[in-house]
Amino acid sequence: MGHYNMKVLQVCKFFPPVFGGIEQVAYDISDGFYSLHSRSIDVLCVDNKSNDSEEKHNYKIFRCGILGVVFSTPISFSFIKKWREIRNNYDVIHLHLPNPLAVIALFLFPTKNRIVIHWHSDIVKQKKLLFLFKPFQTWILKQAARVIVTSPVYGIKSSALQPYQQKLTCIPIGIDENKMPNNVFYESELHKKYAGKKIVFSLGRLVYYKGFEFLVKAAKQLPPDTVILIGGEGELYGKLTTLISELELTDKVILLGGIPYDQLSAYYKLCDVFCLPSIHESEAFGVVQLEAMSFKKPVVSTDIANSGVPWVNKNGYSGVVVEPGNSEALAAGIITVLEKANVLSENAYLRFHTNFTKNKMVESLNQLYSELR
Incomplete structure (x- = not known):
């Protein structure tokens, strides 16, 4: 299959207008692919509101209502339901981590598609969460075809990634230098x-x-x-x-x-x-x-x-x-x-x-x- 008709779904915690470092990267990927290659990379995420919505721009955004947040992790049953419904419509699942909710959704409803993990950081602060979540984290790392790290250092130093060195690819975060408005x-x-x-x-x-x-x-x-x-x-x-x-x-x-x-x-x-x-x-x-x-x-x-x-x-x-x-x-x-x-x-x-x-x-x-x- 030519990669131009490969269908990709990005899975992330949130997506702009909810902004954070990972959300910006996810946005730049979907936006950048459309402007450089006229390709739609759809997005599945949790919204900071309680209702579900679907947006169609140059790509689709499936926003799922949030119930609450536990250990910095959004909880959303409709996210798991939406994942189950759309998971086999894509060839590649591009998963931004850390995001325990998404990993658990993939564990409950696996996919035959290739999984690419974008490893932004280890779970550092939430020790209790990591203890409970570690088996799922190991499972998803084994499933992944490739693991993207944002710097070579992170790939070498991260304790979680030690057994998966052969899957690592370094793709640094990139930003659009013309994005900020002049004033x-x-x-x-x-x-x-x-x-x-x-x-x-x-x-x-x-x-x-x-x-x-x-x-x-x-x-x-x-x-x-x-x-x-x-x-x-x-x-x-x-x-x-x-x-x-x-x-x-x-x-x-x-x-x-x-x-x-x-x-x-x-x-x-x-x-x-x-x-x-x-x-x-x-x-x-x-x-x-x-x-x-x-x-x-x-x-x-x-x-x-x-x-x-x-x-x-x-x-x-x-x-x-x-x-x-x-x-x-x-x-x-x-x-x-x-x-x-x-x-x-x-x-x-x-x-x-x-x-x-x-x-x-x-x-x-x-x-x-x-x-x-």
Whole structure:
């Protein structure tokens, strides 16, 4: 069978307008295949509403109503029912993991089709869930024809993937550099507001593994003309606000809260360096690094064991990689990058363009699907 008429179904937890890293990848795959190859890659997902719906764009989206969430896992009986109904209408099932609900649906109602697993990360935080779920995880890995990892590091380091090395294919996440809307007016406002300052920008949910407290403390050791802007919302907002005022850094570190999407490009363009201070392997890749690099911004990120983060940002080339959980090292990294910003900026863009575009990701996937004939 020619791979052009191969029918593919992506199975993921959610799908935009519910946004997260995995949802964005799934969207870019379906959208990218249609624009590059006029092929429809349909999607089966849970919706954050309680009712089922079906959408037809250039591809179909089957959205299934949610009952609730247990251990970060959406629960939906209609998802299992819909899977049972459509599972044999496709040649390839492209499964985004972690997603215990989907694996259990496939276990209850197996398919004869080829299964491709997109392994975004191990189940890291939910130890109880992993204990209960492990037999199912082993089962699905055995069933899979191929397992996609987003960085070579992850494939080698992930304990779950050790027995399946021969099935692994590395396809880095790619993004569309022209997707973010320009906002010239807001850009000029920001330039006026921060005139004469060096800007360090950081972005992410304000949660434990993002390591923002180390970035706040690093501000103490940065030159007086340097300002750190942190975008994002989350449970640590209050704690970080208190820390900033205790360290008397209210002029130097600013929590921006959630940044509206139409203002985001203005912050990337404004900054001199982007910082990803994450401290834990829950940060498996760090797509924000790609966003920064696509705007020609050098990156300071951390050398998280078992994570693709330090692979994405190449130390000494597209930026600097420092020890996680170390505010002195972060400050030193930021100072180094500010000094070499010109060269590093060009390199960052080159690295992005060579490895991490949406089209590159789609073409690599197209190649993989065609090998499954």
